[in-house]
Amino acid sequence: MKSAVQLEQVSKTYDTVQAVKEVTLTVNQGEFFTLLGASGCGKTTLLRLIGGFEIPNSGKIWIGNQDVSRLPAYRRNVHTVFQDYALFPHLSVFENVGFSLQVKRLSRDEVHTRVTDALKLVQLLEMRDRLPSQLSGGQRQRVAIARAIVDHPDVLLLDEPLSALDAKIRVELREELKHLQRQTGISFVYVTHDQEEALALSDRIAVLHNGELLQIGTPLAVYEHPVNLYVAEFIGxxxxxxxxxxxxxxxxxxxxxxxxxxxxxxxxxxxxxxxxxxxxxxxxxxxxxxxxxxxxxxxxxxxxxxxxxxxxxxxxxxxxxxxxxxxxxxxxxxxxxxxxxxxxxxxxxxxxxxxxxxx
Incomplete structure (x- = not known):
């Protein structure tokens, strides 16, 4: 099986705090992979390292077959969906989703086709002319996801994208996210502290604690065969x-x-x-x-x-x-x-x- 992301002995230190400690893991191509742990465990730092927003102190990171350990974010074919949506308030849904394509100077027809396809995937085509302020929280998050997938990234990074939503919308969007990942075949790397969310969405889960990787496995394996008491207590x-x-x-x-x-x-x-x-x-x-x-x-x-x-x-x-x-x-x-x-x-x-x- 081909790998989408590989980390080899990756560490990251801020001043005297070691946020990530010699983490080695592989995300397979087309996999929904979740980084799970409590606040401060290092999961968001790992996501930022993969995305190029942070550079590791040691270790290597590959996206596909390319060593991207020292490459800035804009030179990696990776997109990130954040918790706070980060939409342009003065642009319509269509313009928000197509912004990165226009920056790349794609033709008008290509932009129209790609944006239309992305909005269909997230079921928002009929709202293409609305402003973000005219949308619900769940709809704004769908726009953010459409904007991330429209550029056909090798890997999509999602940093607790559902945590700001109410429980009912969170469950609905969770189901849509999994369906979307299967439809697109894009490798998803998902960060959450919500164990139920991780179990429901993931092909595999990596459990982190104090910057260390404790266990990687399928939801079934991690839930039924935890490697230690911490994992047993944290999962379920x-x-x-x-x-x-x-x-x-x-x-x-x-x-x-x-x-x-x-x-x-x-x-x-x-x-x-x-x-x-x-x-x-x-x-x-x-x-x-x-x-x-x-x-x-x-x-x-x-x-x-x-x-x-x-x-x-x-x-x-x-x-x-x-x-x-x-x-x-x-x-x-x-x-x-x-x-x-x-x-x-x-x-x-x-x-x-x-x-x-x-x-």
Whole structure:
């Protein structure tokens, strides 16, 4: 598979702060690739390095087969969509989208064809004569995206483009973005702190923390097989239980938590009698009114939130609190606050990490 972007041991330092630390990664041609992490993790700096707005202190960056490590932004066939749209307020939608083509002195017919095609892709052709002030936030972001793709870039960089929109519009535009990427075949490099957004959009996700690359993988791999406790906590909701590993049988481990014994899958090599943390997702915990196995744990529901498609519970067990998500089943009545239940999970659904494996 051909690469659209390659970073090799790329680092960037501002004064005494190392924003990016020896990051190596590859974005495949035609891939929707997401840089995910909390504020200050280095994801926007990485995007700016790829776009040419920053120059790395060390390492190399390729766009296709070209080493662009020292090339300025205007000499890279890369375009960026920003959170704040950056549209010209005095130009119409059509003029905004076609601005870069006019700067390149393309013929009027070529400009008209390309801009029309781009506006069709983002479903804004009928608004071609409006000014940005006459558009909604979602429509302005569509204009910004059309302006970025009209010049047929090798790579499109998107810096949290949906974060300023309300939740409903964000979800709608998220679906359109993925469809647009598939239609154009352009490689997208997308920056977000929103884990749900990353899981929904991406072919692959790179998780960053304190300037370091922790894990790259498909959404499924990153969610179900996090490399450490930080990734497990950052991607989705999870329950974390501290205990001692008392027995190992292949990949299965038994953990003692106070007077309870639970099971899970070893996510790393861990010796018996080691302090560990067990990670189990809310949706992987089963509820029953009676104990169904030796490892089922007695618990009490202390909070219940009906969500329509599911019910979210907060459950107390031996002084520990669990979040549990039970999908809606037609005809089933959700448990009520105060109900006594038993918790259990398949051992393959819980991950066991060394207690210090959090970074």
């Amino acid at each position: 909701r999870a329950n974390f239980l501290a205990g001692v590993l008392v027995q190992v049988n292949g990949k299965q481990g038994q953990i003692k938590i106070d007077d309870q014994v639970v099971t899970g899958t070893l996510a790393a090599e861990i010796s018996p009698n080691s302090a560990v943390k067990v990670v189990v997702r809310p949706e992987n915990i089963n509820f029953t009114a009676e104990a169904t196995s030796d490892t089922a744990c007695a618990a009490k529901i202390i909070q219940s939130q009906y969500l329509g498609y599911a019910t979210s519970y907060l459950v107390e067990m031996s002084g520990l609190e669990f979040h549990v998500l039970e999908l809606r089943r037609r005809g089933a009545t959700p448990y009520q606050e105060g109900d006594r239940v038993f918790l259990s999970w398949e051992w393959q659904e819980a991950l066991i990490f060394p207690a210090t494996s959090d970074n």
